[in-house]
Amino acid sequence: MATFEQAEYEARIARTKAEMAARGLDALVVTDVANMHWLTGYDGWSFYTPQCVVIGQELEQPLWIGRGIDVNGARVTTFLKPEHIHPYPDDYVQTPLKHPMGWAGQVLEGYGLGGKRIGVETDSYYFSPRALGALQGALPNASFQDADLLVNWLRIVKSPAEIALMQQAGEIMDLVMSTAIESIDPGVRQCDAAAAIYRAAVSGTPEFGGDYPAIVPMLPTGLGTSTPHLTWSDAPFRSGEATILELAGCRLRYHCPQARTLFLGSPPQRLAEAAKWVVEGIEAALAAARPGATAEAVERAWRETVARGGLLKESRIGYSCGLNYPPDWGEHTLSLRPGDTTELKPDMTIHLIPGIWQDDWGIEISECFRVIERGAEPFCTTPRELIVKR
Amino acid sequence: MATFEQAEYEARIARTKAEMAARGLDALVVTDVANMHWLTGYDGWSFYTPQCVVIGQELEQPLWIGRGIDVNGARVTTFLKPEHIHPYPDDYVQTPLKHPMGWAGQVLEGYGLGGKRIGVETDSYYFSPRALGALQGALPNASFQDADLLVNWLRIVKSPAEIALMQQAGEIMDLVMSTAIESIDPGVRQCDAAAAIYRAAVSGTPEFGGDYPAIVPMLPTGLGTSTPHLTWSDAPFRSGEATILELAGCRLRYHCPQARTLFLGSPPQRLAEAAKWVVEGIEAALAAARPGATAEAVERAWRETVARGGLLKESRIGYSCGLNYPPDWGEHTLSLRPGDTTELKPDMTIHLIPGIWQDDWGIEISECFRVIERGAEPFCTTPRELIVKR
The missing domain is CATH 3.40.350.10 (Creatinase/prolidase N-terminal domain)
Structure with missing residues (x-):
């Protein structure tokens, strides 16, 4: 077995x-x-x-x-x-x-x-x-x-069999994120959205079931978006507020995590503008991620891009990811940050998650990707943008 | 907050x-x-x-x-x-x-x-x-x-506010167990039952939501019932097999766990007989649990009862339980086992879980209870028996 x-x-x-x-x-x-x-x-x-x-x-x-x-x-x-x-x-x-x-x-x-x-x-x-x-x-x-x-x-370079599991985890992740987006509406209790997210993650697809992610669904909302690691409460989601979704698909202990930020209503200019720059920064980082590039070079591509939009982030923007148990899906090796000179190799798998948290708001948009010969290949297909439900 | x-x-x-x-x-x-x-x-x-x-x-x-x-x-x-x-x-x-x-x-x-x-x-x-x-x-x-x-x-004696949370966790636990029993049928994938269990645990009741239990649903089935800590797979439940359900309701980090064993079909005499003795042993232990009794005296009441049925269990049969985070809902203080002379006091909360695991089968039936002046008060109402779905 x-x-x-x-x-x-x-x-x-x-x-x-x-x-x-x-x-x-x-x-x-x-x-x-x-x-x-x-x-x-x-x-x-x-x-x-x-x-x-x-x-x-x-x-x-x-x-x-x-x-x-x-x-x-x-x-x-x-x-x-x-x-x-x-x-x-x-x-x-x-x-x-x-x-x-x-x-x-x-x-x-x-x-x-x-x-x-x-x-x-x-x-x-x-x-x-x-x-x-x-x-x-x-x-x-x-x-x-x-x-x-x-x-x-x-463990940092994955075998073909491990990559196959992470691709399945990516399929589950797409289902989980679409379930989350569907579940969250004004008046819905946070716990009921978390319940729907769990159900999608564990049930998986008709072809293969899901496993328990090493981290529970994190869905800070409203003022809570200023901090990444809150879980949920009984309170309802409210119109005019953002919710950060940091979730994962898991297949036989292999994870594909992903974050998106969802706004109910018409997002403030500040958030929409930040989302635009975060997405641009992610794209710059993904473009920089290829065999031979260093972890810090990937971070630099992000940082130099978002600096043009006036954004600054002091914490690392990603880490090696895949096999794990609670309390972490990260693997504690490579980090995307200044000073990490690890060279990327094919079949490394990395969660690129440049979260921005300010005093009273925040935004997370992320991609989990595989390093391939020609660059970076994300595991998921959910659109890379601020999700808006009006 | x-x-x-x-x-x-x-x-x-x-x-x-x-x-x-x-x-x-x-x-x-x-x-x-x-x-x-x-x-x-x-x-x-x-x-x-x-x-x-x-x-x-x-x-x-x-x-x-x-x-x-x-x-x-x-x-x-x-x-x-x-x-x-x-x-x-x-x-x-x-x-x-x-x-x-x-x-x-x-x-x-x-x-x-x-x-x-x-x-x-x-x-x-x-x-x-x-x-x-x-x-x-x-x-x-x-x-x-x-x-x-x-x-x-x-932390071992709970405050009134803590007891109130554990009673809410007990209400959630009743929902979780009934959901589990409803979900498991021949041909149903284990992961789909686990998904339904999670949903019930996290959604909670209309009055109050659930929190994530510190341990994921454990549901070893068939041969897997010989060991307690397996989670789930994609395989379907099968007629003629037992499944052990070790689950929890959780309210604001306070847990009420419970175990039951479910049989699909007509249970073998061995299992039905064991269930009868386990229930009798639990009742003896609950009757022995009162302020002033020692932890080891509660275990002894169990052991002497089930010995009459030829059952022997070498591991502890319970522990203090309530507030926790992964990976354990136990509190690492009192254990119901020989040598533990801790005296029970009102508002201690204990998970009495005398699991029996043999080479190729096992059974778990448990109760989480509060010590009150006149004895032991279980938090849940699910019938204390081998659950049989024919």
Whole structure:
């Protein structure tokens, strides 16, 4: 039931081992949920208790270590042999008395990794200071090394099978955005629009179903458009107000996000003017995005364009995007911002989202695109403009 | 726009300061998202970048420290004065060059906390080893102390306003479960049932809307019922198979979860028999749950009852539940299991979920209840039984 062919996982593991070797690592303890999935296929909402996948240079297969009640999930969703699946007892769960990562350390010891060089992901979600302390405490003779984002960077160029999933996510995204636009009208409760958006995202198309996006629908409205990460309330949408829609389609954990701004009524000149410049800036950025261009060059193309319209944005305008779990669909590698000299390569996938937030208003229009030989290919088809419903 | 009256937040902060004083703490860096919300009202899907609330014994109000683009969210959702809201610049976001918690350390230094005793939540989600290291690096003269779950334990008894929200969540839960039962039939795709469930949960009732549950709908079916944390696929439900529904209603971040098991067709004797014992065990546990009883006594009442039916469960059968954000609706305090001697008090709220998972099948039936003077009061009304659709 794993998402990809076993050969694809084996190639990913081989690339991981090569990077580990380059850094002198004997083992890598992978706690980033997306990285665990990418390496083994493991899937399940079990990341609220500690779990990890361990790659060892000398190990034939990765090890899966997690809670006992999730063992059957590991059997069902991965290609791992049963002897590589190691459950910890339930009395390790959420207790001050002991920690599952201490138990994981004992498993590593059992594989002869007790005195070895071990990489850990020091800034991954769901790997706490206490978890690291428990692992280190159980392996006093190991030497630990920060290997944060080691696997994330290997994931940045997508395989053909991954691109196919993102294209399906793009199809779902088009459905989700058209549903959102249809749902929002004066007097409609925000929660009812969010409900319709969720339904479209999860149901997907008649050919393939949707998965849960790593971020919930964000739809700040009115004054709320001055900030990007509000969700929804019971209050109705109102005529004469804007709503920012930051949404995603998701297919088997692969995301295509997109943002649009919707105005109910006749938009103020300020907003219409900003939209014109944001769209022009996006087009300049997309035109600059091609193999060999740097991430910062793409941002510069945007910035120089919108500066002509008097717009300034201090935060990054995009990031590598695709496979992930809550709380983020970004991949924490490439960022479109000054100083990021990562060179674009074919089949990188990037969410270009130059949101503008001012004191009492804001606008977001975005595109998720794939780098192809001749430039940038957006995954979606929704018109790139301020959406106006009069 | 904060959920509760300011006086309620002030009382919570006072209780937190009292507990900090008892532990000799001058300041507490709160990174648990639910704790941040409980103390200040802060709400938003911004926890994918580092953020915290700081309680200082000498500070008039908490400090909010987070990403610049989320400042307006802090202004809109909290009662904090603008001078207590401290945004970090966007070039701190997701970069190996520097870390937002290093910036947070500088803010604490500016408030004279540089040489003080500072509590941190060492096992909270979204507080990584690198984050702690950056905070400590910026405050070399501070002494750090583990204050994990300090605030969580203060949250375990709910206020009348919190109970009211959980009762609303219970009303939503009843709607969600009836929607799930209606939606699942042979031939229906799992994703379409999940979509209908989401819609019901988020839309809520005509009187009040729903919020996003901290865990997505879990609906393992067929062989998948042997493990609790699978979500859904495109495959259709099939006659002759069971589906476990572990769902929640959520109202303004307060959850009422519930599980039921649904069988399409005529259930095997084994499952019907197990259901009978599970229900009897739940009733015994509910009868044992009253002020003054210990958490382990509630578990014992369950265990001794189902043992008569030959059932054995090694994992905990419940936990404190209410306010939370992804990835968990549990509160990480009380667990219904041997060794937990926490005494139940009125207005504790507990999810009693004695799931049974065997090699190739499983069953879950659960109740979320409030401890009241005379015993346990479930929030929901869905019949407590194996649901059979023939």
